Structure formats: structure tokens, C-alpha cells
Amino acid sequence: MNNILIAFLLTLFAGLATGIGSLIALLAKTTNKKFLSVSLGLSAGVMIYVSMVELFADAKNSLILALGEKKGSYITVIAFFAGMFLIALIDKLVPSEENPHEVKEVLNDCQTDECRRIRKENESKKLMRTGVLTALAIGIHNFPEGLATFVSALSDLNVAIPIAVAIAIHNIPEGISVSVPIYYATGDKKKAFIYSFLSGMSEPIGALVGYLFLRNFFTDLTSGIIFALVAGIMVFISFDELLPAAKEYGEHHLSIYGLIGGMMIMAFSLLLFI
Numbered sequence: 001m002n003n004i005l006i007a008f009l010l011t012l013f014a015g016l017a018t019g020i021g022s023l024i025a026l027l028a029k030t031t032n033k034k035f036l037s038v039s040l041g042l043s044a045g046v047m048i049y050v051s052m053v054e055l056f057a058d059a060k061n062s063l064i065l066a067l068g069e070k071k072g073s074y075i076t077v078i079a080f081f082a083g084m085f086l087i088a089l090i091d092k093l094v095p096s097e098e099n100p101h102e103v104k105e106v107l108n109d110c111q112t113d114e115c116r117r118i119r120k121e122n123e124s125k126k127l128m129r130t131g132v133l134t135a136l137a138i139g140i141h142n143f144p145e146g147l148a149t150f151v152s153a154l155s156d157l158n159v160a161i162p163i164a165v166a167i168a169i170h171n172i173p174e175g176i177s178v179s180v181p182i183y184y185a186t187g188d189k190k191k192a193f194i195y196s197f198l199s200g201m202s203e204p205i206g207a208l209v210g211y212l213f214l215r216n217f218f219t220d221l222t223s224g225i226i227f228a229l230v231a232g233i234m235v236f237i238s239f240d241e242l243l244p245a246a247k248e249y250g251e252h253h254l255s256i257y258g259l260i261g262g263m264m265i266m267a268f269s270l271l272l273f274i
Helices: 002-027 033-067 070-094 112-121 125-153 157-186 187-198 202-217 220-249 252-271
Strands: none
Touching: 002 157, 002 187, 002 202, 033 070, 033 157, 033 202, 033 220, 033 252, 070 220, 125 157, 125 202, 125 220, 157 187, 157 252, 187 202, 220 252
């Protein structure tokens, strides 16, 4: 029961980072894009390393125990790529205007003619539709991330904590990209924050729903498949979202330095617990 509580709290922490990103966007006069770039690269490095080195290996071991070496190895690889296809399909089904993982410009104030034009053009009905679709899109994307954090925490807290931090870092610019357009459309900081904050809550919801459905079926077979799926999801998120966003916000080399740094942090943190 303690492990379940800790797993849920880690997932909640990762989800709350969306609201932190929203606050940064609404309160800060400028956004440090170089720091954002390094942070996103670091987050990608952590997620790629832990997926390929730890989660994939755990999945393979579990599936070999359940199915034998040859069949278990094949199912591990199939589930890994199935995770990638699953999150890619989710991305494909969400329109780019409402997709929080599409890179958007980070705007810092509302003194320009363009900002005023955006406010004027967005009528109330259109704003509500856009806001609901935006919140729904983020909820869809964050749902598997919440499950990934939760499942990892149930398996090994030493792995789950860096994953939760990496997803939290990834959620900060996501919160920025959601709250800023809503704020520019309405001029209402409170509404922009609420939309962003609630969308991040789909992560702990994803954890709870996943646990309720899977708790009675958590065998070597199911846990191995889930770990492989989660590994595939996180690798896809890293290559499709984090690294392109890191490059967009800063210099190419900064994102790569962050990537290598994230891998090193993850590698040495795992060595500490051998």
C-alpha cells in the first residue's frame, strides 16, 4: 500500500508541473529559452536511457520467465514498438492546433498588435471550443505518461523518481504552450491557469485508471508487456517531442548537451543502487 501511495504521489508531482509551466508563462516577463532547451534535452536523455537500459531489460526478463527465452524476447520487441505506434496514433488523431506537443512560440507579453488581433478574433464560442479541445488533447497525451510513471514506481522507485522528474520537466513547457494562447485570447490569467492545471491532472488519473484495471492481472506476462509498452512510449516522446522542442527553444548543441547530461545522470544514479 505504501508503494502504491508513493507511486501516485510521484505521478501527481509530474502532472502538477503543467501548472508550474503555466505560472511561469503568466508571471514571468521573459522566458529563459536556453535553460528550457537544456532542461528538455536532459529530460529526453533520462527517459531514453531508462527506457532502453532499465525498463526494456525488466520487460524482457519478466516475459522470458512467463513465456520462455525465444518467445519472451520476441514479445518484448513487439510490445516496445507497439508502445511507439500507440503514442504516434494518439498524436496523429489530435489536430495540430490543439496538440500541445506541436512546438509553439513562447510569447512573453501582450503589448503587440498581433496579440491584440488574436484577442479580438477569438470570440467566446470559438474560445470555449479551443479551450476544451486543448485540455482534452493534453489529457490524452498525459494519460499514458501517468501510467508510465505509476507502473515504474510500483516496479522500482530508484527508476521511477528520475522518470517522474523527467516527465515533470517535459510538462513545464507544455503548460506554457497551453496557457499562453488562452491568456492572449481572453486576457484572463486565472482561466488560462485553470485549463493548464486541470489538463496536467490527467496524469494521476491515468495512474489510477491503469492501476484499477491492472491490479488483478499483474503477472510476469502483463508487467513485462506494460514495461515494454511504456519504454516505447517514452522513447517516442523523447524523439518526437522533447528533442525537437529543445532545439526550437535554444541552440542545437545545448539540447544535445542536455541529452548527454540526462543520460549520465540516469546511468550514475542507477549505479548507486547496485
